[in-house]
Amino acid sequence: DAGITQSPRHKVTETGTPVTLRCHQTENHRYMYWYRQDPGHGLRLIHYSYGVKDTDKGEVSDGYSVSRSKTEDFLLTLESATSSQTSVYFCAISEPWTGNGYTFGSGTRLTVV
Amino acid sequence: QQQVKQSPQSLIVQKGGISIINCAYENTAFDYFPWYQQFPGKGPALLIAIRPDVSEKKEGRFTISFNKSAKQFSLHIMDSQPGDSATYFCAAPNTTSGTYKYIFGTGTRLKVLA
Numbered sequence: 001d002a003g004i005t006q007s008p009r010h011k012v013t014e015t016g017t018p019v020t021l022r023c024h025q026t027e028n029h030r031y032m033y034w035y036r037q038d039p040g041h042g043l044r045l046i047h048y049s050y051g052v053k054d055t056d057k058g059e060v061s062d063g064y065s066v067s068r069s070k071t072e073d074f075l076l077t078l079e080s081a082t083s084s085q086t087s088v089y090f091c092a093i094s095e096p097w098t099g100n101g102y103t104f105g106s107g108t109r110l111t112v113v
Numbered sequence: 114q115q116q117v118k119q120s121p122q123s124l125i126v127q128k129g130g131i132s133i134i135n136c137a138y139e140n141t142a143f144d145y146f147p148w149y150q151q152f153p154g155k156g157p158a159l160l161i162a163i164r165p166d167v168s169e170k171k172e173g174r175f176t177i178s179f180n181k182s183a184k185q186f187s188l189h190i191m192d193s194q195p196g197d198s199a200t201y202f203c204a205a206p207n208t209t210s211g212t213y214k215y216i217f218g219t220g221t222r223l224k225v226l227a
Contacts, residue, residue: 041219048214
């Protein structure tokens with residue numbers, strides 16, 4: 001998607017290993033988000049950021065940490081991956097109250113075996 | 114936790130028919146209420162959004178109806194086409210504590226038969 005890229009697109013990892021997903025934007029938007037998408041649950045917020053080094057937890061933050069050292073990059077880390085974290089992860093960006101909602105990345109499909 | 118209840122979970126419509134998806138939200142916030150469209154293997158994309166001080170917004174074949182008193186809003190797809198087959202998500206703003214984020218419904222998988 002224009003202005004936002006996620007890497008990697010696919011990853012298979014073993015239980016107990018650390019994993020970092022990257023989100024990069026070129027839109028200079030203040031807000032960045034990490035969601036996970038699972039069947040029957042829709043999109044659930046993991047963590048979000050409202051500025052450099054300003055982050056907060058979402059509804060499913062256990063087992064995840066984030067960092068934002070630059071406006072353009074938002075990293076999601078699974079400290080010790082578990083099978084329950086097998087999911088599709090989406091990054092989104094937003095500039096608040098513009099009526100433009102979120103712009104989502106193309107997603108990362110993570111499989112923990 | 115604030116929730117957004119979306120229905121139906123899945124929907125099958127004949128080509129040319131009307132698709133209707135409904136959402137109910139809990140907290141009031143003065144911000145846009147959007148609908149997103151997602152095709153397989155892609156991220157959700159903004160389809161149409163409405164401000165809560167407006168009762169209806171139409172863009173082409175897509176219309177949002179908003180009922181603020183009932184805390185409900187719906188998406189109508191007129192003259193549904195096979196290319197509309199996708200998953201649709203509603204979202205409600207959650208701007209408590211001065212932060213800006215959305216709560217999403219669980220999605221509706223729409224299939225339009227040719």
